[in-house]
Amino acid sequence: MNNMLLKHSFIELNAREKAAAILDPDTFREILGPFDRIESPHLAPQGIVPQSDDGVVIARGLINGASAVVIAIEGAFQGGGIGEVSGAKIAGALEQALEDNEEGIRTKPVLLLETGGVRLQEGNFGLLATAEMQAAIVALRRYVPVVGVVSGMIGCFGGMSITSALCTALIMTRQGRLQLNGPEVIEQEAGIQEFDSSDRPFIWSTAGGEQRFATGMVDTLVRDDVAEIYQAVRDACQRDVPLEARSSQVERFLSRLAVIDPSAPLDASRLRALWGRDQEQKVSPTDERIRELEEVWRQTESKDRSRGRTWFEALTGVTKPEKAGAPSVLCADASLGEESVRYIAVVPNAKNRFPRARHGEVGLDEGWTIARYVRDAIKADEHGKRRAIVAIVDVPSQAYGYREELLGIHLACAAAADAYASARLAGHPVIAFLVGNAISGAFLAHGLQASRILALDDPGVAVQVMSRTSAARVTRRSIEELEEAAKKLPATAYDIRSFSSLGSLHELLADVSADEPAQSDIENVQSKLKNAISETRDTTRDLSRRLTSDHARKGRAASIEVRVRMAEQWNC
Incomplete structure (x- = not known):
């Protein structure tokens, strides 16, 4: 048996030791290791010392004698x-494993997830990689x-919690935590009465391994023991x-x-009584x-007004869409030339049964409703x-x-992302239109799995990992310091x-009124959408195009280099 198994605690191992402990004995081979010196080019200019593997270990080897990557x-x-760089290493390794499988080599991926989510000092680089x-x-x-494993005291947060929820199988220890929003961020955004980050x-x-297992959000609960996790x-x-x-289990x-009343008291023990494994039939x-x-x-x-609602009504001509989901998610089918198009928008709803999702946020009902609408289209077509x-x-x-985290908002967001990705793989042109x-x-959850992304060239259109206030608190910087860093x-x-x-944008649409579109604006956008749909039908169904544009060759040079060098080492 692997010598690493002599160390009882899995949590106490570093990433390299954990990867070796998972693989069959004497099969560990690292790809893009520290001696390859591919480190983040974005940290040192911000006064942060980089690491030569950027905090991610990619290990080829065997599991049960079969090809694997940890x-x-x-x-x-x-x-x-x-x-x-770290995001490109993870995505690139998964893409290489996918290529293996498409060629008949059953390389199995295992993710060991100890992550706070996207690195705020690199913002949208991490968001795109995720x-x-x-x-x-x-x-x-x-x-x-x-297979995903959440073992240690850091846990799995942010966009990576959504990533974990997409895994076929998820393993946790009692010490692990799994939630979308970090406690400090919830306290910052919603107040200490909503979530006390010191408790x-x-x-x-709320989010520990025992609770997640008891309520059916992970598959296996294990002790912090190398042999047991192995x-x-x-x-x-x-x-x-x-x-x-x-x-993908929407219904x-x-x-x-459906059995949750957001106006009634709810805590971890009450949720176990409602959703516990012994309550599955109920x-x-x-x-x-x-x-x-x-x-x-x-x-x-x-019917609160928003840009999302304005453009939904403008593009569909529908002001009273059919309701088969949360009213904060609008859905309608409309013709666009010879194309049939399903439009989906998330909008504010002042009466939302979950108070924390009343201003257009993607919440529990919203994530699962998006997934329902998308999967209905997949099935129908x-x-x-x-x-x-x-x-x-x-x-x-x-x-x-609090309710959002307890009830698994990371999984609701994963359901939406999963549905969009599944639609794209099934041959549906999926277009995101940022207004x-x-x-x-x-x-x-809603947009980044699109085959093409179009956006209005307007000051009200913004893309980022976190609000400015929360980002400043988490990184211990002032908003002014964040804005100064953004210039570089x-x-x-x-x-x-920016x-x-x-x-990653297919097209930036200028000279369009974002808030009060005229008929000419609507027709302009419809023409752009029609062209994007047509182009999508004739190309690959993955997201690789995002790394082939002129902007990407300059703006995401490190992402491209990581993938090139990983491909060179993959089968060495």
């Missing part, structure tokens, strides 16, 4: 944060199990595929949300329970021409709240032109 994040470096690794996971699941027992009861990974890798991933989780999907939830949604509708799907993006953030804010996990590093800026310089 991706281990080093939580001791920058809190396991995802930047351009979307790319999520796209690769959804594609990989068709061939082999994708450690409260935090672990075996759990092997068992997970033996699963047959394709399996229905947790993030199951809508049924679970929250299994039923038409009656879903109808009850739909009736609640019908009674909690308002299974044997015919795949309609296009346009995500109209105007989302200030994901919802920040307002596109922030953080909300953008990962476009990935940390909020404006759409985001465009990274190469």
